[in-house]
Amino acid sequence: MRYRPLCKNKEFSRVYTRGKSYVHPQIVLYVAKNRLGYTRVGLTATKKVGHAVQRNRARRIMRAALCEHLSQNIGGYDIILVARGQTPRLKSTHLSKTLGKLFRQAGLPDKAAPAPAPPAPPQAPQKGQGIAPQKGQRPQSV
Numbered sequence: 254m255r256y257r258p259l260c261k262n263k264e265f266s267r268v269y270t271r272g273k274s275y276v277h278p279q280i281v282l283y284v285a286k287n288r289l290g291y292t293r294v295g296l297t298a299t300k301k302v303g304h305a306v307q308r309n310r311a312r313r314i315m316r317a318a319l320c321e322h323l324s325q326n327i328g329g330y331d332i333i334l335v336a337r338g339q340t341p342r343l344k345s346t347h348l349s350k351t352l353g354k355l356f357r358q359a360g361l362p363d364k365a366a367p368a369p370a371p372p373a374p375p376q377a378p379q380k381g382q383g384i385a386p387q388k389g390q391r392p393q394s395v
Contacts, residue, residue, distance in 0.1 A: 256292060256293070256294045256319075257291060257292065257293045257294070258293060258294060258295065259293045259294065259295030259331060259333065264293070264331065265295055265297075265333065267285065267331070268283050268284075268295070268331045268332075268333050269283060269333070271285050272284050272285030272331065272333070273285070273359070275355045275358050275359050277351050277354070278337065278339060279339045279340055279347075279348060279351050280334060280335065280336065280337060280340060280351060280352065280355070281334070281337065282332070282333070282334060282335075282352070282356075282359060283331075283332070283333040283334075284330055284332055284359045284361065285330070285331045286328075286330060287329045287330065287331050288329060289329050290329045291329060292327055292329065292331075292332060293331050293332070294319065294323070294331075294332045294333075294334070295331075295332070295333040295334070296312045296315050296316060296319075296333075296334050296336075297333065297334070297335050297336065298311040298312050298315075298335075298340070298341075299335075301337075301338060302336050302337070302338060302340060302341060303338075303341060307341040308336070310341045311336035311340040312336065314340060314341070314343060314345045314348050315334045315336060315340070315348065317345040317349075318345050318349040318351075318352045319334065319352065321349050322353055322363050324362055324363075327361060327362050330361070334352075
């Protein structure tokens with residue numbers, strides 16, 4: 254899935270100041286609502302993560318994990334993922350599980366989460382089958 258990117262410094266600054274952050278030792282998620290009606294995403298990896306190869310790997314892993322969880326039509330959000338020191342050494346499946354937890358904390362809809370099954374309607378007893386008496390009670394006569 255292709256998403257719209259956050260490009261300008263003021264867009265990132267707005268999410269950092271007005272948005273809510275969800276922290277994990279492997280990744281940080283910032284989320285803020287926008288009025289655009291579509292979701293924009295920014296991926297960042299600072300020099301603390303490592304040299305250029307490691308930063309690019311961290312962004313690639315974050316992008317793969319995000320594609321598993323971000324649905325096309327979740328509404329107007331600005332989302333920023335910030336890589337931490339452990340991120341380039343992780344597999345994308347491991348980071349995907351972490352991102353799923355952060356999405357649940359943030360209250361964002363998760364494409365990878367299984368849909369909750371609707372509760373089964375109560376079934377009425379069939380003809381000829383009465384309600385069985387509980388232990389210690391006499392059966393009722395009809």
